[in-house]
Amino acid sequence: MECWVRFNAQSQAKERVIRAAQYACTLLGYMLQKGGVATELHQTIRHLEGHMSLTRKLLRLGNSVEALEAAKRAIHLSDSVLRLCLTISHLNRAMYFACDNILWAGKTGLISKLDQDKWNQRSLRYYLFALILNLTRDTYELRLLIEYEERCRAAKSSSSLCPSTIVSADHISSSPTASASIALPVMLARLSRQIHLLLTVLYSNPPLLLDLLKNSCDIFIPLDRLGIYPTGPGFVGVCGLASSVLSILTMVNPWLKIKP
Structure with missing residues (x-):
């Protein structure tokens, strides 16, 4: 409740x-x-x-003010990539809401002879650009978390690795025949580790996972309505x-x- x-x-x-x-x-x-x-x-x-x-x-009337306030807060972030993505995204959301408000006024008759198609296209373009920036932010944060998880795993594995194991691995990698025979299994194992790492990071960070899914779903809406990807x-x-x-x-x- x-x-x-x-x-x-x-x-x-x-x-x-x-x-x-x-x-x-x-x-x-x-x-x-x-x-x-x-x-x-x-x-x-x-x-x-x-x-x-x-x-x-x-x-959504008045949401432009909220988006501008969010942009003012984002401009003080210490991370330059997050600061750029979030500030410009909020500014685009503010323009999207402004166009949306004008469209509402046109549909209700408050603004006569409004070119609704033109304003709808403007609104969708601002919306699309904001979503692209949001996805860029999600991808950036995901990359940072993956790199952090990789460093943690590398530190754990290096502390538990025996010297004899290292010598054996170097000997195998120096043999051309052995390298050719294990190339594909090694690549598959590396790909499997990367996928497992990605899923682990997303599972451990539900807010990032939900935001990534939400923005990925949303982006098809303006792409379809703008005719970019019907x-x-x-x-x-x-x-x-x-x-x-x-x-x-x-x-x-x-x-x-x-x-x-």
């Missing part, structure tokens, strides 16, 4: 729930269309999806629904939210 109270008290919680419902409607509409269901029902689902999208835009409404619906559920999960459990 305490988690639910904390979740419901957040201003973005309702927007995340409506976002999940919106992309669920996108997926449902695609499935109904593929199944040859009546056009009236399909149109009803489309209208419901449009209303949810408009409601989300209303709930995937279809069904795939977009699945990605949007999955990323929304992950976002809700980080709100219910704040320790799962990546920091900074």
Whole structure:
């Protein structure tokens, strides 16, 4: 109950729930269309999806200010890569929300004769660039954690390695025939170790794993709608629904939210 109270008290919680419902409607509409269901029902689902999208835009009014404040905090980070990625990402989010607010005003009739297609394209481009920077940040943090884990393992293995083992290994590697015969198994073993290391690091860092999955799902949405990498409404619906559920999960459990 305490988690639910904390979740419901957040201003973005309702927007995340409506976002999940919106992309669920996108997926449902695609499935109904593929199944040859009546056009009236399909149109009803489309209208419901449009209303949810408009409601989300209303709930996001003022989010540009929050994004600018986040950019001001990120600019003081000590790590230069994180500082660059997060600051520019938050600035792009601020522009994305600003374009989104203008779109909401155009759709509701507050701004007449607004070129909604043009502003929608601008909004999606800012959104895409912010997601690219977020994924860059996730990849950078993942690389740092992998390097740290490798150093820890190397320190443990070097302390337990016997001198006789080192001599034997050098003797084997000096033989051309032996090197050729063990090249493929060594490469496979190294690849297996790298995959195991990657999975270990991700398993040990749930906030990074969730953020990486969420951004990876989200990025297909602007790619599809900008026509850069069309995937279809069904795939977009699945990605949007999955990323929304992950976002809700980080709100219910704040320790799962990546920091900074």
